[in-house]
Amino acid sequence: MSSPIESRGPWLPIIAVLGIGVALALLLGSEFHLNLLVLVILWMVLALSWNMISGYAALISFGHAVFFGLGAYAIVLLQLKLQLTPWLGLPLAIAIGAAAGALIGVITLRLSGVYFALAMLCYPMALIYLFEYIGLQEVTVPMHRETPLWFMQFESQRAYAFLALGLLAVTLVLSAGIERSRFGVWLRAIKQNEAAASALGIDCFRWKLLALTLSGAVGAAAGALYAEVVLVITPWSVFGVAVSAQALVLTLFGGVGTLWGPVIGAALLVPMSELLKHEFGAILPGINGVIFGVLVIAIVIFAPQGLFWRLREMMGKTAAEDPSPGERPRHAPVRGVVPAALAPRADGREVLLRVRGLRRAFGGVVAVDDASFDVVQGEILGIIGPNGAGKTTLMNLINGFIPPDGGSAELHGTEIIGQPVHRIASIGIGRTFQVARVFPKMTLFGNVAVGAIAGSRDGTWREAAWRAIDLAGLRERAGVLGSEATARDLRLMELARAAALHPKLLLVDECLAGLSTDEVEEMVAALQRLREAGTTIVIIEHTMQAMVRLADRFLVLDHGTVIADGTPREVMHNPIVLEAYLGRRFAEGLTHAAA
Amino acid sequence: MTPDTWNDIAFMLELLAQALVTGIFMGGVYALMSVGLGLIFGLMKVINFAQPDFMMLGMYGAFFCITFVGGMGFAGPFLTPLLAALVAALAVGLFGWLIHRGLMSRVLSESQGGQDAQVMMTLGLSLILQNGALLLFGANPHTIQTPLSSEAWSLDFLFFNKGKALSFGVAIALTVILQLFMTRTRTGKSMRAAADNPEAAVYMGIDVTFVHRLGFAIGIAITAAAGALIANYTPFQPYIGMDFLILMFASVVLGGLGSISGAFWGGMTIGMMQQLSTVFLPIQLQNMVVFVAFLLIVLIRPQGLFGRVSERI
Numbered sequence: 030m031s032s033p034i035e036s037r038g039p040w041l042p043i044i045a046v047l048g049i050g051v052a053l054a055l056l057l058g059s060e061f062h063l064n065l066l067v068l069v070i071l072w073m074v075l076a077l078s079w080n081m082i083s084g085y086a087a088l089i090s091f092g093h094a095v096f097f098g099l100g101a102y103a104i105v106l107l108q109l110k111l112q113l114t115p116w117l118g119l120p121l122a123i124a125i126g127a128a129a130g131a132l133i134g135v136i137t138l139r140l141s142g143v144y145f146a147l148a149m150l151c152y153p154m155a156l157i158y159l160f161e162y163i164g165l166q167e168v169t170v171p172m173h174r175e176t177p178l179w180f181m182q183f184e185s186q187r188a189y190a191f192l193a194l195g196l197l198a199v200t201l202v203l204s205a206g207i208e209r210s211r212f213g214v215w216l217r218a219i220k221q222n223e224a225a226a227s228a229l230g231i232d233c234f235r236w237k238l239l240a241l242t243l244s245g246a247v248g249a250a251a252g253a254l255y256a257e258v259v260l261v262i263t264p265w266s267v268f269g270v271a272v273s274a275q276a277l278v279l280t281l282f283g284g285v286g287t288l289w290g291p292v293i294g295a296a297l298l299v300p301m302s303e304l305l306k307h308e309f310g311a312i313l314p315g316i317n318g319v320i321f322g323v324l325v326i327a328i329v330i331f332a333p334q335g336l337f338w339r340l341r342e343m344m345g346k347t348a349a350e351d352p353s354p355g356e357r358p359r360h361a362p363v364r365g366v367v368p369a370a371l372a373p374r375a376d377g378r379e380v381l382l383r384v385r386g387l388r389r390a391f392g393g394v395v396a397v398d399d400a401s402f403d404v405v406q407g408e409i410l411g412i413i414g415p416n417g418a419g420k421t422t423l424m425n426l427i428n429g430f431i432p433p434d435g436g437s438a439e440l441h442g443t444e445i446i447g448q449p450v451h452r453i454a455s456i457g458i459g460r461t462f463q464v465a466r467v468f469p470k471m472t473l474f475g476n477v478a479v480g481a482i483a484g485s486r487d488g489t490w491r492e493a494a495w496r497a498i499d500l501a502g503l504r505e506r507a508g509v510l511g512s513e514a515t516a517r518d519l520r521l522m523e524l525a526r527a528a529a530l531h532p533k534l535l536l537v538d539e540c541l542a543g544l545s546t547d548e549v550e551e552m553v554a555a556l557q558r559l560r561e562a563g564t565t566i567v568i569i570e571h572t573m574q575a576m577v578r579l580a581d582r583f584l585v586l587d588h589g590t591v592i593a594d595g596t597p598r599e600v601m602h603n604p605i606v607l608e609a610y611l612g613r614r615f616a617e618g619l620t621h622a623a624a
Numbered sequence: 625m626t627p628d629t630w631n632d633i634a635f636m637l638e639l640l641a642q643a644l645v646t647g648i649f650m651g652g653v654y655a656l657m658s659v660g661l662g663l664i665f666g667l668m669k670v671i672n673f674a675q676p677d678f679m680m681l682g683m684y685g686a687f688f689c690i691t692f693v694g695g696m697g698f699a700g701p702f703l704t705p706l707l708a709a710l711v712a713a714l715a716v717g718l719f720g721w722l723i724h725r726g727l728m729s730r731v732l733s734e735s736q737g738g739q740d741a742q743v744m745m746t747l748g749l750s751l752i753l754q755n756g757a758l759l760l761f762g763a764n765p766h767t768i769q770t771p772l773s774s775e776a777w778s779l780d781f782l783f784f785n786k787g788k789a790l791s792f793g794v795a796i797a798l799t800v801i802l803q804l805f806m807t808r809t810r811t812g813k814s815m816r817a818a819a820d821n822p823e824a825a826v827y828m829g830i831d832v833t834f835v836h837r838l839g840f841a842i843g844i845a846i847t848a849a850a851g852a853l854i855a856n857y858t859p860f861q862p863y864i865g866m867d868f869l870i871l872m873f874a875s876v877v878l879g880g881l882g883s884i885s886g887a888f889w890g891g892m893t894i895g896m897m898q899q900l901s902t903v904f905l906p907i908q909l910q911n912m913v914v915f916v917a918f919l920l921i922v923l924i925r926p927q928g929l930f931g932r933v934s935e936r937i
Contacts, residue, residue, distance in 0.1 A: 089743065143671060143881065144922045147873050154870050155915040162908040263732065270866050274747055281744045314763065315862070318755025325748030330730050333741040426677075 039205045039288065040556050046292060047198050047242045055192040060562075061307070063186035064258070067146035069299045070193040071255050072275060076283075076291030077200045078247035079276035080319045082240045084286040086209060087220035088141070092149035093248055093276045095133070096126045098156060098268035101256035103604065105168050108180065115181040119253050126249020127242050134241040138234060141223075149411065153268040160264040170260045189258050196254060198346055201245050204288035211482055214352035217286075218468055218479045220352075221511075225466035228428065229483045229530055230454035248276075278321075282328050284335030286350065293336050295465055300325065351475035352482060354490075379406040381565050382534055387426055387436035387446075396422040398589035400436070409556070410579030411597075413573075415610060419571045419589040421463060424536050428460050431454040433620030455483075459532030463539045463569075465519035469512035473503060473522045476511055480529035500562060517548045524555055528564065534560065537568040541575055577601075585609070636903070638781050643899045649788040651895025653850050655888040656795040657868065659876035660847030660886030667819045667839040668732065673746040675847055676865030676872060677753035678716055682848025683855040683864070684757065685712030687766050701772050706794055708768075709735065709852035717845025723749065724840040729833065750865070757862035760889035765859040773857040798849060799888055802842070804883065813840050847872075858923060866913070871898075874918035 050070065054193075057063050079093045107113040113571070137148050160166075173180040183189060206212045212262040215236045218226040227233050258260050266272075283294030298321065305317035332339035382404035389397045397419045404410050412420050425431040425439055429450040438446050445453050454460075459480075468476050474494065481494035498507055501521040509518060520540045527535055540548050553575050560566055570576045576583075576597070582599040585593040587609040595598050600606055661675045689708035690696070696704045727749070731741040773787035806812035818825040818835045825832050854860075875894045879886025894914055903914040 089740070136919075140922060144877070146671070147870075147877060148919055148922050150870060151915040151919045155912045155919075156907060158915075162906060162912075270869065274751075278744065278747060281740060285740065313759055315755035315758030318751050319759065319812040322748045322751030322753075322755065324728060324750065325744060329741050329748065330727075330744045333731065404917070 033347070039208070042289070043198075043201045043205060046201070047194060049603075050190075050194045051195065054187055054194065057187075063190055065300055065303050067186055067189045067193050068303060069295055070190070070197050071156075071251050071258070072279060072299050073288050073291055073295035074193070074196055074200050074251040075248055075272075075276045076279040077204055077296055078244045078251060079286060080280050080285065080288065080291050081204065081207065081244040081247065082237075082298075084280060084290065085213060085216040085220065086237050086240045087286075088138070088237065088241075089146045089277070090149040090273070091146045092151065092153045092273050093244075094268045094270070094272035095149070095152040096129060096245045096248030097252035097255070097272050097276075098153055098264070099129050100126050100252030101262050101267040102160070102168070103249070104253040105170055105256050105262060106165075108319065109171060110167060115253070115257055115284060116179075118461060119250065122248045122253035126252075127246035129249070130245020132241040133245070134238040138237050138241065150270075150273070153273060154270075157264040157268045160268070165264065165593055167261060167263050168178055170257065179468075184482055186258075189254070193254055193258075196250055200250075200387045201288060201292075203243065203247070207240075208288065209210060211354050212236060212239070212353055214479060214482055217350055217352065217471070220286075221440070221468040221470055222466045225462075225468065225526075226479075227450040228460050228462075228466075229480050229481045230451050230528070231354075231483060232449070232451045241453075245270050278325055281335055282325065284337030287337055290335050297336075301467070312561070322523050329359055346504055350470045351472055351541055352478050354482060380404070381406045382427070382438060382567075384427070384438045385436060387423070387433050387434045387438060389422060389426055389431060393588050397426060397433070397586075400586070400589070400591050402584055402591055402594055404567055405582075406564060407560070407563070407565055408581040409560055409568060410582050410584060411576045412569045412584045413571075413576065413600075416585035417588075418586040420586055421538055423586065424460065424567075424569065427453075428536055430456055433563045454530065454532075457533035458536065459521035459527035459530045459534070460536035461520070461527055461538055461540055463542070465516070465523055467511040467514065467519055467522065471511050472508050473511065473518060474498065474507040476522050477503075477507075477524050477525045477529050482527035484530040486584065493531075497525040500528055500558050501525035502551060502558075503596060516543055517545075517551070520544070520552060521555060526553075528559055533565060535566045537563050537566060537570075539569050539571065541570055553579055629880050630845045639903050640752065640784060640900070643903050644896065645782055645784060645824075646788065646900030647896030648892070649785070649792040649895075650899060651892035652792040653891075654871060654875055654895045655891030656799055656853070657847045657850035658872050658879070658887040658891035658894075659799055659884055660845070660850065661872050662843075662844040662876045662879065662881075662884055663802075663846070663891075664840055664843035665881055666883065667760050667815065667836055668728075669734075669867045670728070670742045670874075671746065672843075673743065673869075674749035674753055675746075675844075676868040677750050677757075678720060678844045679751065679847045679851035679854075679868060680757060680860065680862060681716045681719070682709075682712045682851030684761055684766075685715050685848065686852035686855055687768055690768055696770055701770055702790060702857040704771075705768060705770055705790070705852075709794065709849050712852045713845040713849035716848035717841045718812045720844030721837060723839035723844075726841065729837070732836075753867065754862050761862060763861055765861045766855075767857075767859045768855045770856050785857070789858045791856055794853055795850060798846065803884065809837070811838070827897055870918065871911075874914055874921075877918065878921055 031347070047107045050066070053066050054063070057066060064238045075097055076094065078096065081092060083089045100122040102117050104118040107118040107121060108115060132355070133152060137145060140148055172180060177183070207216070215226065215231045216231070218231060219233045221235060223233055240601065252267055256267070279294035279298055280291045281294070282298060284290030284294065302321050304319045305320060309316045328336065330520050384403070385401045387397055387400040400423060412423065414420055424433065426433045427445070428446060429445070433446060436446065437444060440456055440458060443456060445456060445458070448456070468479065471479070477497050478490060478494040481490040481497060485493050498504055501524045503518065503521045503525055506514070524540065541552055544552060549572065556566060556568070556579060566574070568579065580597060582592070583590060583595065583597055585600055585603075585606050592609060593603045593606045597604070644926050645866075653862030657679055658741060661672060664670060664672050686705065686708040689711050693704070698704045699707060727745060731745050746871045770787055772790060773785070775786045776783040777786065777789070778784070806816060814825065814830040815835050815838070817828065818830055822832050871894060874886070875890035876887045877890070878893060879888065897917055898910050898914055905913065
């Protein structure tokens with residue numbers, strides 16, 4: 030499933046990149062070229078930092094200069110005011126960057142899309158004016174001629190190049206670690222579909238916050254070293270829009286969401302821009318910016334996903350971003366389909382989910398009104414009702430997408446109302462959606478794998494994912510990209526993805542709508558296999574023929590109220606139900622005829 | 625209270641009133657440039673990073689117009705800057721049309737890279753415009769020399785700067801004309817329809833590409849006009865766009881992304897906020913106030929002060 034690069038691991042290419050860096054640092058003769066090398070590496074690190082939040086988690090930041098600038102000012106001010114050596118100032122600057130990332134995250138991660146991007150732009154801009162106002166328009170690293178080494182001051186740029194390479198090595202390993210860890214899987218899932226991710230038990234806020242914190246730390250490290258190299262900093266030179274734009278452009282040029290994007294982008298664009306500035310800057314000021322801009326536009330038109338992805342595409346590799354965190358089976362599976370299947374089923378009528386008095390109104394419309402019912406271990410409960418009866422709202426209340434106005438719901442005695450979506454999912458409630466929520470850049474296998482990784486604490490997720498795929502009968506379509514899958518594929522995938530989480534209770538929202546007769550049969554068979562494997566299922570559906578065959582019991586909703594509860598046969602002959610579905614006069618006629 | 629305290633209070637009130645007048649004058653022009661950005665965002669959902677740089681082009685455009693015709697003697701101190709602003713707006717708007725035709729229309733669909741590609745395209749444009757201007761016009765700041773910028777009508781203790789008042793008047797007039805165009809003409813209506821739902825608009829027989837292109841050009845022209853008006857009392861250089869970047873976005877978000885009247889009131893609010901803050905805070909911090917206010921607004925009311933909640937989860 031995964032490409033050779035992933036399976037071999039990124040370590041060899043990383044060593045190669047660092048090797049080239051070391052070779053250049055040793056071979057380059059002129060201070061100008063060595064300085065250029067240092068700049069390339071530092072911008073590479075800043076772009077890698079940007080990629081951590083904006084590439085992996087797709088929260089485009091227009092203000093990454095905030096971390097770069099804080100790192101730069103921190104290391105210089107510590108040295109200037111407290112005579113602190115940069116060797117200690119650097120870790121402190123990194124800590125400040127991480128703290129800034131966390132603080133900014135807590136405030137700003139509630140936003141998404143355009144709002145997040147623009148809000149991020151505010152932080153460095155506000156700091157520019159603040160720093161100018163408090164008299165830090167220009168700060169200079171003080172010279173220490175007696176103890177230069179203690180103050181990170183070297184005669185040659187070569188030493189800085191090695192320092193920067195050290196930082197690059199740490200950053201590349203960190204990025205590769207993120208890409209290959211569960212953390213990286215969560216970020217990719219969040220990026221592609223946040224609602225689906227949280228329904229799989231992924232705490233989106235927490236992981237985004239961690240990504241921004243790491244990103245802040247790395248960005249500050251780049252800024253701190255930059256200050257030590259250029260010696261003079263101004264608010265505009267380290268907090269400016271140009272710095273933020275640089276991080277963004279280098280990564281987008283090279284390719285977003287992979288550590289190779291920033292590496293490629295910085296290695297190509299920075300030398301070009303700096304050399305142009307050096308050669309023509311005096312006669313044609315701005316020529317480097319113009320050519321930089323032209324290149325950016327060219328890449329947008331000819332390789333909008335960035336060079337790296339374009340090259341992979343040309344080499345005939347799929348662009349699928351399937352998860353592949355390390356698999357290290359340490360002990361036997363703790364949770365699994367098999368133990369659940371052996372559990373006694375329905376005989377003791379053990380109540381799995383107990384819902385009491387659940388209520389939710391939207392303005393004046395009461396969507397769910399005082400709903401109370403039990404879901405019994407091992408059964409398939411069908412929820413039916415006319416359009417607008419409150420069925421989907423009921424599901425959203427149980428799985429936490431919508432907070433109820435009142436009422437309670439207990440899963441095995443644990444109150445779930447008031448808990449966030451991801452916690453409810455990890456307590457054991459999985460769900461599928463009326464409109465399938467897919468991770469579009471992953472294959473169907475990849476989609477299911479996210480569920481399997483979320484559902485397993487050990488390294489056996491791959492088998493778990495395949496088991497779930499077989500359960501859904503999706504094996505021959507497993508390699509299809511999410512964005513290219515058919516409605517049937519997506520419905521089966523959602524079922525498999527939720528099943529891979531090993532939920533105690535699976536909420537299925539209209540999984541048959543719009544499918545052909547054959548496809549409905551496949552879906553019904555998959556649901557039955559799931560139940561055989563021990564999963565309790567609550568299903569919303571309009572297709573009565575299928576429902577009568579599937580469900581052990583029906584719950585009928587109308588105008589948000591539970592109006593009937595019983596076996597399919599009982600419910601079908603209940604006059605109140607007939608009235609809700611067919612209108613009073615028709616229902617009366619039917620009951621008379623029956624009598 | 626001692627007479628001294630009374631004097632202090634009276635002085636404070638005078639300062640506030642004067643700041644309010646200046647705020648309204650500045651706000652009107654901010655409103656105009658934000659309306660241009662808001663129009664483009666509403667139509668194409670594109671964050672146009674190059675918008676402030678088109679504004680900068682408007683400034684240079686007006687400057688060169690006036691230099692070309694030999695200064696304010698051409699049609700008097702009131703009419704000359706006005707005509708220059710209109711000519712500059714038309715020229716930059718035409719340029720915007722060509723940019724849309726040649727570049728923007730290549731990245732509008734999801735398969736062409738979607739939002740990432742659009743952001744990057746406008747960033748690339750911004751780089752080219754800023755540095756191109758540096759190449760062509762040099763780094764030295766210019767101003768449009770007009771006697772109006774140092775003349776004022778006075779009303780008791782209040783001063784109404786003639787240059788700012790003229791710019792304000794023109795800005796309001798242009799906004800009203802745009803609003804009438806959008807609500808009263810067939811083209812304007814089809815533009816709003818295409819903004820609301822491009823697909824449905826196609827089925828209604830609207831040429832969505834044309835309408836988008838026209839909207840892009842008008843949005844650029846309007847922001848360029850605002851630039852030309854500001855140039856009457858502000859020195860400018862190729863990088864001036866950066867100073868207005870957040871200010872414009874703040875106004876547009878404040879008014880609710882995509883709403884033209886919202887962007888107008890957003891711009892007015894930001895202008896007044898910026899000026900009033902100078903009464904209480906050091907003048908260097910007036911832009912910081914804008915950023916902090918912007919942050920608070922997106923955090924508390926991301927649909928904007930004047931916007932409606934339209935997005936549902």
